[in-house]
Amino acid sequence: MVVTPAEPGDELLAAQAAAGDDHAFEQLVSRYEARIYRLACRLTSETEAPDVLQETFLQVYRNLRTFRGDSRFGTWLYRIATNAAMMNRRARARRPSEPLDQFLPRFDARGVHTGTPEELQLPSRADELLDRQALAERAREVLARLPDMYRDPFVLRDLEDLSTAEVAGMLGLDPAAVRQRVHRARLMLRGYLSDLVGVRP
Amino acid sequence: MKDIVCVTGVELLNDYLEGVLTADVRAALDAHVAGCQRCAAFIDSYRATPRLLKEATDAALPDDIQRSLRAFLRAQRH
Numbered sequence: 001m002v003v004t005p006a007e008p009g010d011e012l013l014a015a016q017a018a019a020g021d022d023h024a025f026e027q028l029v030s031r032y033e034a035r036i037y038r039l040a041c042r043l044t045s046e047t048e049a050p051d052v053l054q055e056t057f058l059q060v061y062r063n064l065r066t067f068r069g070d071s072r073f074g075t076w077l078y079r080i081a082t083n084a085a086m087m088n089r090r091a092r093a094r095r096p097s098e099p100l101d102q103f104l105p106r107f108d109a110r111g112v113h114t115g116t117p118e119e120l121q122l123p124s125r126a127d128e129l130l131d132r133q134a135l136a137e138r139a140r141e142v143l144a145r146l147p148d149m150y151r152d153p154f155v156l157r158d159l160e161d162l163s164t165a166e167v168a169g170m171l172g173l174d175p176a177a178v179r180q181r182v183h184r185a186r187l188m189l190r191g192y193l194s195d196l197v198g199v200r201p
Numbered sequence: 202m203k204d205i206v207c208v209t210g211v212e213l214l215n216d217y218l219e220g221v222l223t224a225d226v227r228a229a230l231d232a233h234v235a236g237c238q239r240c241a242a243f244i245d246s247y248r249a250t251p252r253l254l255k256e257a258t259d260a261a262l263p264d265d266i267q268r269s270l271r272a273f274l275r276a277q278r279h
Contacts, residue, residue: 022278025274025278026271029270029271029274033262033267033270034261034262037260037262037266038258038259038260038261038262041258041260042258042260046260049260049266050266050269050270053266053270054269054270054273054274057270057274058273058274058277061274061277061278105211105243107207107208107211110206111206111207111208111209112206112207112208112239113207113239113240113243115239115243116239117238117239117241117242118242120239120242120243120246121242121243121245121246122246123246123249123250123253124245124246124248124249124250124253126249126253127253127256127257135253135257136257136258138257139253139254139257139258140257140258143254143258154251158251158254158255159251159254159255159258164219179215179216179219179221180215182215183214183215183216186215186247186250186251187211187247189250189254190246190247190250193246193250193253194246
């Protein structure tokens with residue numbers, strides 16, 4: 001049995017890095033760089049993600065002394081990365097916002113789903129029915145089309161697994177507003193998947 | 202409360218999953234879904250959506266981007 005020595009916690013490394021320990025800073029970078037890159041891809045694009053990644057760790061490096069350890073280091077870092085992604089988007093030309101309303105679920109006059117159970121269930125099999133690469137491309141496209149007010153809470157809550165309370169704190173929203181926006185994002189994305197597998201939502 | 206139909210059930214779905222509904226609304230929703238194949242199928246695909254998008258956007262950090270990040274950060278420190 002291999003016994004690995006316990007890894008130092010993020011908060012300890014952050015304190016050491018703030019005191020000028022470059023090795024501690026490098027450990028934090030190597031611990032989080034892949035996650036922050038993935039987050040940056042989800043909030044911006046593969047083209048912009050490298051810049052967001054650099055900007056995030058530059059801000060971390062410059063502001064380590066202001067990290068008090070009263071929140072988790074990961075939460076603090078995600079907040080910086082999310083802000084860096086938003087700033088990056090703001091600096092780009094505005095893309096036309098598409099509410100993707102055509103993908104919302106449909107109901108008849110009595111409020112009953114118009115699709116059959118088989119049709120309604122089909123989007124959950126999108127990964128079996130579509131080529132993996134094609135699905136990845138479509139996923140990137142649809143995230144980019146989603147208005148930021150839905151994209152940010154959806155990415156943080158559902159793709160990065162933050163809690164509703166954490167997302168609310170990060171985006172300056174009420175938890176109820178986070179729940180509502182995440183819900184609407186899921187409805188639109190579900191309908192989009194439905195369309196991809198050949199069923200009108 | 203009023204009987205739940207599919208459209209109201211869908212509106213309440215995330216609040217249901219997040220556990221913020223009152224017990225009576227929750228029970229009414231459970232009762233509707235238990236007898237509605239459409240809602241059961243819808244909920245299945247609704248819950249699958251985040252998982253599918255998460256897997257489909259699971260980008261790995263390319264080596265060249267990792268190298269340039271580290272070189273950039275070293276340059277900032279010197």
